[in-house]
Amino acid sequence: MPHRKHGRRVLQIRHVDAGSCNGCEQELTACTGPAYDWQHLGLDLVASPRHADALLVTGPMSDTMARPLNHVYSAIPQPKIVIAFGDCAAGCGVFQHAYGVRGGLDTADLTIPGCPPEPVQAIKALRTWMTTLTDPETEPKDSGRR
């Protein structure tokens, strides 16, 4: 299991839509709403990539969004994590073979399946995965850099 400096107890996420149908966005919004309130679980969406530990991508990666997505990824400080949210980003959605898309992310540290993933499943997947990360407090100071 890879070492991660951040992410075990809190995960600050920057979201980018790369060709989504807006279904994944609606369920992400629900995660932040009063019913699921994922902030109390240490999960949050941040406005700036500079504040993020993770990049969360929705959609099958339209060609037009590929570069802007890369710019956001580069702006996130190391170490960083990529999350594919939903079947499209995971490379198994219905738009997989459309001419305008690349068919999802090449690699992701965490894939959350579903069309769209329901909030309960999404939060469960994130929380379970976070517990597998190495706790920075029990690690030597400089571990976890990629």
Next chain:
Amino acid sequence: MSQDWIDHNIAHKQAGDELLSLTATRDGQVRATWMNPGDGRQTSYATSVIDNHFPSLTRALPEVAWDEREIHDLFGFVPQGHPDLRPLVRTPRWPSEFFPLGAKPIRCPAWLDVEPDNPARTVQGDGITIMKVGPTHAGIIESGHFVFSLMGENILHLDIHLFQNHRGVEAILEDQPIANAVPIVSRVCAGDTVSHQTNWAMAVENLAQFVPDPLLSLRRVILLESERVLSHLNDLAQIPAGVGFQRAHQQALAIKECWQQGLKQLFGHRLLFDTVKPGWAAGADPDALLMLIRRLRQQWTPWRTLVEGHHGFHDRMTGVGVVKPHDAERFGAHGVVARAAGQARDVRSVHALYADMRPACILGQGGDVKARFDVRLGELEESLRLLEASAMRLRNENESPLRRWTVPDTLSGRAVVFTESPHGLNVHDITLDCGRIARYHIRAGTYRHWPLLAQAMPGNTVADFPLINKSFELCYSCTDR
């Protein structure tokens, strides 16, 4: 010949008809379909593309400016006389010979290794600031790129660059056998999914001359109105967020969640994907539906009192982002945007599904953010009323099972079908050939509202943009496709 094309189309606009679709075919026809909003009668015209050109309608009919630019980008046909042929869907990354819907299709283009931004149109002059927003955003928002020309706080001009989420949906639908279309059509846009699915189902049924029985129609009305409640709840939650009215925002999100959990229980999906197919629609237990509406009302009524009693919130919405009736007419607005500007445009009034339902057309005054907010408040309650009436009917009808129907596998022909989606008039222009899709064109509710949004911006301050944008609540996904 070409003058006929222009004259016919103008005559329909002048007669108050609704333009359903304007699109092309690979073999070089450009077709316009109009509908008489009094009786639902459709009329189609076509003009041939000659030497790669066809006569542009944009100068006479500004509402088709984007349709024609899209034809130019995707088919390579030139609308002759169009005043603004900048790329709309294409980006500098598209190979020059690549026209995805043109006569010679290329399935996998070799994208050029450059940035995707098209040049923006801005205002030049002393003291003018150019502010670019997007395509990625600082929140959970679909991708779009906005270039503002500002003088201090004031917006002089907004140039909107969409199609960042262009996937090529119309092209992947081509050649698909009828049976494969539902999952794709269902995901054109999560906000209007039932409307898209219903359009597809109606097109197949019309071509097969299959008449849905009352039970099937009732199920579809229930799904369509359930979607309107969901979508309006979402929009009503977002507008207070645009002015920092967090209490109203969070409470509305909670009400939306209550509705979504109910939809999951009743129909199996929180956003109603895959609930309508040719000859079929998901059914629900009428008592469970009535119970869900009762639960919703318990939260909705106090919320409505909260937002209607907050003067600061009203002041913030009044007079902001005004759409003038004249512009709504000129740009072909419909849905909430048109009704908030006082125009009674709602295609449910001529729709066979709603034949004996008579949904009330809720009109607003002023065409501002407040009017759009208020129209949604009224429409949500009207949808609840329709849902209750439908549930009662379902219960009284002593539900018999749906008639089983198999789609004939050699269906051919063209159908232009529409529904009133939560975002306005949603049209599909579909041609089938021997059981396969030959052409699938989608003109969704928000398409014509984007240019209107840009038109409504000058005179407002830049801080009002998120609020105005949220009050239009335009989807990107079904515009970009």
